[in-house]
Amino acid sequence: MQEYNDLKRGEKGAWISIIAYLLLSVFKLIVGTIGGSEALRADGLNNATDVIASIAILIGIRISRKPPDLNHHYGHFRAESIASLIAAFIMISVGIQVITDTVSKLIENEASTPSILTAYAAVISAVVMFFIYRYNLKLAKSTKSSAIYAQSQDNLSDTLVSMGAFIGIIGSLLGLTWLDLVAGFIVGVLICRTAIGIFRDATHTLTDGFDSQEIKRMKSSVANVHGVEVVKDIKARMHGNHVLIELTILVNPTLTVEKSHQITEDVEKYLQEHFDVHHTHIHIEPYG
Numbered sequence: 001m002q003e004y005n006d007l008k009r010g011e012k013g014a015w016i017s018i019i020a021y022l023l024l025s026v027f028k029l030i031v032g033t034i035g036g037s038e039a040l041r042a043d044g045l046n047n048a049t050d051v052i053a054s055i056a057i058l059i060g061i062r063i064s065r066k067p068p069d070l071n072h073h074y075g076h077f078r079a080e081s082i083a084s085l086i087a088a089f090i091m092i093s094v095g096i097q098v099i100t101d102t103v104s105k106l107i108e109n110e111a112s113t114p115s116i117l118t119a120y121a122a123v124i125s126a127v128v129m130f131f132i133y134r135y136n137l138k139l140a141k142s143t144k145s146s147a148i149y150a151q152s153q154d155n156l157s158d159t160l161v162s163m164g165a166f167i168g169i170i171g172s173l174l175g176l177t178w179l180d181l182v183a184g185f186i187v188g189v190l191i192c193r194t195a196i197g198i199f200r201d202a203t204h205t206l207t208d209g210f211d212s213q214e215i216k217r218m219k220s221s222v223a224n225v226h227g228v229e230v231v232k233d234i235k236a237r238m239h240g241n242h243v244l245i246e247l248t249i250l251v252n253p254t255l256t257v258e259k260s261h262q263i264t265e266d267v268e269k270y271l272q273e274h275f276d277v278h279h280t281h282i283h284i285e286p287y288g
Helices: 002-035 038-064 079-107 116-143 146-173 179-206 212-222 257-275
Strands: 230-239 242-251 279-286
Touching: 002 038, 002 116, 002 146, 038 079, 038 116, 038 146, 038 179, 079 146, 079 179, 116 146, 146 179, 212 230, 212 242, 212 257, 242 257, 257 279
Parallel strands: 242 279
Antiparallel strands: 230 242
């Protein structure tokens, strides 16, 4: 099935992120420690925990690929959303730790001037993460993977974090020694902000939330399908990266069962072609 092939493709994005984060975290932590930059060290610590978050996403995608069984009749697609949730928890815990550490050093006035080497490291990291962000964003759109989309947003956040670290380092080199610590604080805030966004999207999906405007568009569109007199009710929810639709439509009561069934097939085909919905359950009632 296409959805399982998409999930397999999505694993590539997770693996690329894991390898990049692992290499960049070691690079930043070493250079940040030697060069005396709190912002770069905070960025490196962020990447170290991103490795764990990316592994959680990879595991979630692999579980999602498992076919339906006796206990999971709809498959395991929601494992993607759970993986995104775990990634959000890991990210926000790191963000809070970075914020508390930098605030403590600001209060104690422990600022120091970092080496120019740390500025180069921050720029290189930002460029690398930007290209990975673009790759994963394109992959998420083509596979409709919520987990890979969360991964791409984390990649974007890391790009901004590295640029923030670069600005803080340059500021310190120009005499504003406290700016490196301020950049570290901003890094922590950006990490938390990204984590909250991923958490919000994942919980919205897991609690069967769905875009109300999209529901309205579906309802008005289905009402135009030949044979549908009225769309009495419509419900939708996300199952991983798949939309599940439940419809109640009213049709002419004089129609045969065969013709009524043909209308349901026309509705299913319409939703698939115009809204990319592949899982539709339709209930028919007599009109009037």
